[in-house]
Amino acid sequence: MRTTNLFILRGRVGQTPKAFNKAAKINVATDRAWTDGKGERREETDWVTVTILNENAAAWAIANVAKGDAIYAECRIADGSYKKDGETIYTTDIIANVFHKLDLGSRDDAAA
Numbered sequence: 001m002r003t004t005n006l007f008i009l010r011g012r013v014g015q016t017p018k019a020f021n022k023a024a025k026i027n028v029a030t031d032r033a034w035t036d037g038k039g040e041r042r043e044e045t046d047w048v049t050v051t052i053l054n055e056n057a058a059a060w061a062i063a064n065v066a067k068g069d070a071i072y073a074e075c076r077i078a079d080g081s082y083k084k085d086g087e088t089i090y091t092t093d094i095i096a097n098v099f100h101k102l103d104l105g106s107r108d109d110a111a112a
Helices: 055-064 107-111
Strands: 007-013 018-020 023-035 041-052 070-084 087-102
Touching: 007 041, 007 087, 023 055, 023 070, 041 055, 055 087
Parallel strands: 041 087
Antiparallel strands: 007 023, 007 070, 018 023, 023 041, 070 087
């Protein structure tokens, strides 16, 4: 059986994308809402840092994506590690394979 490492993300960009080595990193906010056991509406925002390794896609994102923009990304989750001061530091990275800017209107439009 063939398996798939696929993480789909749709959210809003939290700050201007950052360039590093021919790649880009973008912080993306995703919101979720639910009703708790007391019947009260609760909301929470999760932040995910997405890395775009494809040089052309990274350059496009840096030139065309801004804080507040809605994005869609198909990503893979990559675990890694490195040594710092003799200790092993473990990392989990979200690597975008597909990245698109969405036209969802403003946040105020989405709330209406």
